[in-house]
Amino acid sequence: MTYAAQRDAHVPHATIDAPKDYLHITHTVKSWLLSTDHKRIGILYLISITGFFFIGAVAAGLLRLSLVVPDGSIFTNDTYNKLFTIHGVVMVWFFLIPSIPATFGNFLLPIMIGAKDLAFPRLNTTSWYVFMTGALFAMLSVLFGGIDTGWTFYAPLSTAFSNTYVSLALVGVIIVGFSSILTGLNFIVTVHTMRAPGMTWFRMPIFVWTMYAVSMIFLLATPVITMALILLVMERTFKIGVFDPALGGDPVLFEHLFWFYSHPAVYIMVLPGMGVISEIVPAFARKRLFGYKFVAYASIGLATITFFVWGHHMFVNGQSDYASVTFSFLSFAVAVPSAVKVYNWTATIHKGTLVLDTPMLYAMGYIGLFVIGGLTGLFLATLAIDEHVHDTYFVVAHFHYIMVGGTVLAFLGGLHYWWPKFTGRMYNEAWGRVSAVLMFIGFNVTFFPQFILGYLGMPRRYHVYPAEFQLMNIMSSAGATILAFAYVFPFVYLLYSLWFGKKAPDNPWDAKGLEWMTTSPPPLHNFIKPPVVDFEAYDYEAKVPEA
């Protein structure tokens, strides 16, 4: 069932680490499912979201298959609509949003600040069960025949026209929202109250800062979409009319409420990735993170500005020109803290002693792809250009560069970086490097043609398209095949390493931070002796006094 239980059955006790670490303290399935240890809950989340990732990925594969031919002959229109809805709903709500916070955040946040656990361990267990309950509802809606509204559930399509299992999926998404809220609440309280002696705010790793910023978004944005979706379910069930134009309701109101959450949700997905990169880059450049305070403030800045840009999703839906101009300006403002981060990572790399191990390859891929995704975001924030490319493949390519090129690469980079800490095992470095490079190539081949397609006018969410777009679409689908290998390889060699990997030392990367000062894997309460922090974050140049 669990990695630990499986692994233990095959390896004689004498050859594995001291039986005090969190994996070996108990072995039963029950001890995992009822665990209140933040590390085990992180692993439970990791297993769950990996499953959802593959469901979403299969849907994506089928979409790309369908788009190989221009006449839409592979699937019916209905099936195509359901496929892109499943892909969107599963990837956004069941993979990307919980991805880094619920897995690495759960596992690492208490360790990084020197705490024994999160402030509310039982609430943490509950959040996983809430997550799985929400997932159950959403998966049932898929099993019963799927939904066809797109992941955005726009009214009145979702309220008056769609006759698929929309309410069931909505209930699933509403429930999942509560698991985000509980996780965010736990993180905020933990960061505020449970830091080890000496762990001041400006000694916290950037990963903790980004987790804090993300938790703020969880708390402030999620309840709003919960309410919007509750009203949507009420609308479908009781015809209450809030979003129904026939009764005088306003469908655009739903878009406002939806994007008030869903734009900040973009930063729920991106900020944790930035946190991971801010850990990996100093470790493999052997340098202190350049401009630490700026990166910390930029995280809070992003989490703040993100609440004031939701209208840029609505430039062409009839909102006033003044609103559009304001939202456009504010969207440009997002570029400032984003650029602060990118410049600080590159400045960290500059004149660093680079070690191009797997996590660093993912991190450098991340920086490149995030820059392309971010710059095309500026195109979209420009009103005139958005008129032209709105709802085309240009938008699809843009947000995949951020969500996949950004978040997924950071997720995989972080997974490789902390894998020795999570499992106590080393993976195969050669396979890791091959996968990281393959991912970068496959991703670009898949999504770069979509920028061109969108600019030439191919709309999103259609599978019948003019024949002259076929070449680009075939390129994109071919790239998706490469990408599939880049996902399957790590899955295989990481699993393999659980049984046959070399035993990991406590600090395989010679990295700084409290998580590298405890054993791999850590003991039940993280540290054998409660840590006292008398050093700065990213203390890589300890011998040279800081300028």
Add this chain to the structure above:
Amino acid sequence: MSDTLADGVGLHVIEQFVDAEQQRHAGQLGMWAWLVTELLLFAGLFLVATVLRVQYPESVHLAVSHLKFWIGATNTGVLIVSSLTMSGAIQASRLGLQRLTVYCMYATAALGTLFILLKLYEWYDDIVEHMAPWLNQPYELAFDKPSTLFTNLYWVTTGLHGLHLTTGVTILMVLALQARAEGYLSRHQNRIEVFGLYWHFIDLIWIIVFPMLYVIGR
């Protein structure tokens, strides 16, 4: 914080915390964080109400004039008094007066229940007067379509608030029964403090909901 505790009042420190102070702080901050999310949950409804009031002032006025103002006003008073008794429970618990704490909690629960009963009666009246358009039955103001939206919003908002209050009364009763145990205040006094935050918050939400639905444009 000014909440100095009497001797023998405090809490049993659980393993993830270093000391009682940290645990108290964490519990209370956790509840505050939760209340922020609750506020934003209700904020969605407040926004919809504002939009409706701006878009259809006449229809909203029509719907508001059919709501039972005096029941709402009485309920506002009931909740404010219940907050007073809850404060009494908290203060008594800090002073280590266990019996007084429990009696104040009983009083609070009773007032909460009174609110719910009055609210149920009001809903019953609404249905009898055909002021429930979401039920598949004739609607009093059917000639004015947009008034449907506000009337339905009234149901959603008071329903959600009622759900919170029912949850609150249930938890309060469990706490009150537990609080009779010997030495409760020396182990779990913080639970009463944390719950008090929640109770005051439901009161506060109603104080926003009441003018939003019943008073403005009456």
